[in-house]
Amino acid sequence: MTLQSDPDIRSQQAADWFSRLNQRHVSTDDVHAFSAWRRDPANAAAYDRVQSMWDLSKTLGGDPEIEALVAKASGMPPRQRPRRTPSKAIGVVGFAALVLMIGAGLYAYAQWRPTAYEAGIGERRTLTLADGSHVTLDTGSRIEVRLSRETRTIRLLEGQALFDVAPDTERPFQVQAGATRITALGTLFDVRLAGRGARVVLVEGRVAVSEQRSNDRRWTLTPGQQINTAAPTPAVGDVDTAKAMAWTQGRLVFEHTTIRAAVAEANRYNRRPLVLEDLALQNEQISGTFNAGDQDALAAALADLYSLEVSRREDGAILLSRRAQGTGAAT
Known part of the structure; x- marks a missing residue:
């Protein structure tokens, strides 16, 4: 009874x-x-x-x-x-x-029914979910959260997010990013969309990564490892987690990064884009640490390294072009 x-x-x-x-x-x-x-x-x-x-x-x-x-x-x-x-x-x-x-x-x-969360351009947002897990959204990122008695499911729809998962052996914690699924219990890991796949960095704990497009493509990460499932041949490799997580502190770390990639990354954090007008420079490299959203600092560094001229359009865009012979830098 x-x-x-x-x-x-x-x-x-x-x-x-x-x-x-x-x-x-x-x-x-x-x-x-x-x-x-x-x-x-x-x-x-x-x-x-x-x-x-x-x-x-x-x-x-x-x-x-x-x-x-x-x-x-x-x-x-x-x-x-x-x-x-x-x-x-x-x-x-x-x-x-x-x-x-x-x-x-x-x-x-x-x-x-899912609950949607997002961070705007130049914004970094930390959420506490109902299960006690914490999610940090990077600039221009968006997720959908479904928590039930049986499962905890998050879809990464745009951008990048850091997940600090509350332990719950009865309810698996899964992140869906494109065709990639990450399953964890009590774990700290970072996921960034990359084409149809995702780059996954594990800071603490243990995660299983799989691809829906191919059932036999599965990987298990241990702390300090990463994988990019968008690569032609995905493979687990080592990663400097402090540098990989620098975005959570509002910093961009470039190490022998092409100017094209550095500019694209910086533009995620600011509505005033950097525009590299001389495409011959896009495969040149830059190393250094910059504050996310500080377009002027990166523009100045590139100008000094490669003798570029910095100018601005009326819409706020910052133009980087070859400096004419015999002229100084313009701002």
Whole structure:
């Protein structure tokens, strides 16, 4: 025998009252009895929750996902569920049960429905998820989060994110980035979208990386390792995690990086893009550490290294071009 908790009893009573008061004929005795029952604040809150669930089911009635979930919970095809008031065929007791089942369907939908987060250009954002995990979003990054009783799933839709995962052996933590899936338990790792794949850097713990496009392509990373699944032949390699995680401190670290790649990386953090007008320079290299978003510092360094002229367009773009012979730098 299973004993119902007090909240369960209140919810059942609230559903009973809701169904009774939505019948075509309501007696005066029912109204008085309901008023007396509702004087208890806990009862009033339970009734308001039932009313809200019913209103929400009507508001989202056109959503096919809601229709499917509620139909599954209620055991009735969508077109057979009452929209406003219970029919005589269902009756008070049946309608009360239906209200509770629809509530269960909406609860399942709330867990299934993803929550979106993003960081704007030049912004770095740290989130604490409901399970206690922390996510740091890099500039121009976007994720969708689904947390349920069984799983924790995050889709990296744009950019880059650092995941500090709260341990929970009962609920795997998975990140989907393009065609790449990363599975972890208690772990600190970084993921950046790269074409249809992703670059994964493991700082702490252990992760399994797989590709949906090929079931036999799976890798396991240990701390200090990385993999880029977008590479023609992905392979696990060592990485300096401090440098790889420098973006979380607002720094860009370049080591023998081509000017083309350095400019592209810097432009992620600022709406004033650097524009390399002399394409012959794009494969030249630069090394150094710069503050993310400080376009002027990088422009000045490139100008000094390669005798470039720095100028600005009206839209704020910073142009880098060959300095004419016999002229100084312009700003």
